[in-house]
Amino acid sequence: MIELSWAQVSARRLARHRLCTPAADAAPDAARVADVVSAMCGAHAQIASAAELSIGLRVPGTTRTLVRRALWTDRTLVKTRGPRGTVHLLAAADLPMWVGALTALPAPSWERSAVLLTPRQTEQVLAAIADAVAEADLTTAELTEEIVARTGPWAGDLVMEAFQDKWPRWVAAMTAATRGGVICFGPNRGRASTYTSPTRWLPDFAPMPGPAALAALVRSYLYAYGPATPAQFARWMAVPPAWATLLFDSLDLTEVTVEGTRAWVAADDTEFSDERPSGLRLLPYFDAYAVGCHPRERLFPGAAAERALAGGQAGNYPVLLVDGVVAGVWHQRRSGRSIRVTVEPLRTLDAAQQRALGEEVERVGEILEGKASLTIGTVSVGPHA
Incomplete structure (x- = not known):
């Protein structure tokens, strides 16, 4: 059995997430941006600027304008729901795998369509959505009008709890629609989200068959986050651990140990170098590396767990x-082009690390197309502020 150190695992993950100390590289383009997003299994995009920063930090020379161009013009990225049902930017070329895998997962416990919609009504809503967004970007209100016109007034009944409001009945099928590749996000219209069809990104789009898609997804996950356990994969995808264990058992994986703890990698991906993990980076909210890497006590050692986790949750x-x-937390506050970055290290930074931090803050400003300044001190805002 292959025996690995945490340092070997950490160094490989950093390299595969493109988080090693960046070197001079070719000019960035939409294809390279998509390749990096594919390698990291998607960029969390509930906060658009965080997704732009996650990607930009991994592709030297990239700015938020290039990420937006890859998403809305070149369409090498697609905005939809990925791991844990959360909004992600995914490589458009990976969408058949993602949709095939997501539709093969056990239904989430929070699925509400079965309560508010009959199977027949769900079919009608999904068909109406597909028809409505085939050639259009529609807001929720516009989509409601189109669905009601195609199905009947029942689809617009305000019966679905939504914070202090109620959503129309058809929204109960939204999870199935995004998971099944019927719908994805279109460009914002002002402050309103729009929805459209993935076929506008991939004209010949068709989901990969479930078993093949699940195998490909596990392989992609292990490439970025391995070695890993079924329980860690289950947490990443929000599926039952027992189901994930059966899935791992069905695949061609190799068992390794990481300082005595069992974990798995793809059978043909067992190479690890002896290089030490190195470099200093500023990762934004819900960066894939911080959320997906385990064991968490290794990634957030000592005081980092208390300071940088919220109820055990990363991101x-x-x-x-x-x-x-x-090794610390940070926060940015923007006013026009001015971006004030406050960094709270949890340990003393040596002279080289302080220089690297200054360069990283400058890079944050370049990606977000502003002018960043650095303050080292206490971050006073709470989680997800």
Whole structure:
């Protein structure tokens, strides 16, 4: 059995997430941006600027304008719901895998369509959505009008709890629609989200068959986050651990140990170098590396767990990453083109690390197309502020 150190695992993950100290590279383009997003299994995009920063930090020379061009013009990225049902930017070329895998997962416990819609009504709503967004970007209100016109007034009944409001009945099928590749996000119209069809990104779009898609997704996950366990994959995808264990058992994987703990990698992906993890990076809210890497106590050692996790959940704080582990938190406040970055290290930074931090803050400004300044001090805002 292959025996690995945490340092070997951390160094490989950093390299595959393109988080090693960046070197001079070719001019960035939409295709390279999509390749990096594919390698990291998607960029969390509930906060658009965080997704732009996640991607930009991994592709030297990239700005938010290039990420937006890849998404809305070149369409090498697509905005939809990915792991855990959360909004992600995914590589458009990976969408058949994602949709095939998501539709093969156990139904989430929070699925509400079965309560508010009959199977027949769900079919009608999904068909109406597909027809309505085939050649259009529609807001929720516009989509409601189109669906009601195609199905009947029952689809617009305000029966679905929505914070202090109620949503129309058809919205109960939204999870099935995004998971099944019927719908994805279109460009915002002002402050309103729009929805459209994935076929506008991939004209010949068809989901990959479930078993093949699940195998491809596990392989992609292990490439970015391995070695990993079924329980860690289950947490990443929000599926039952027992189901994930059966899935891992069905695939061609190799068992390894990481300082005595069992984990798995793809059978043909067992190479690990002896290089040490290195470099200093500023990762934004819900960056894929901070959320997806386990064991969490290794990534958030000591004081980092108390300071940078919120109830054990990663991603609620932007983090300072030093040599592959969390070593502080940070926050940015923007006013026009001015971006004030406050970094709270949890350990003393040496002279080289301080220089690297200054360069990283400058890079944050370049990606977000502003002028960034650095303050080292206490981050006073709470999680997800």
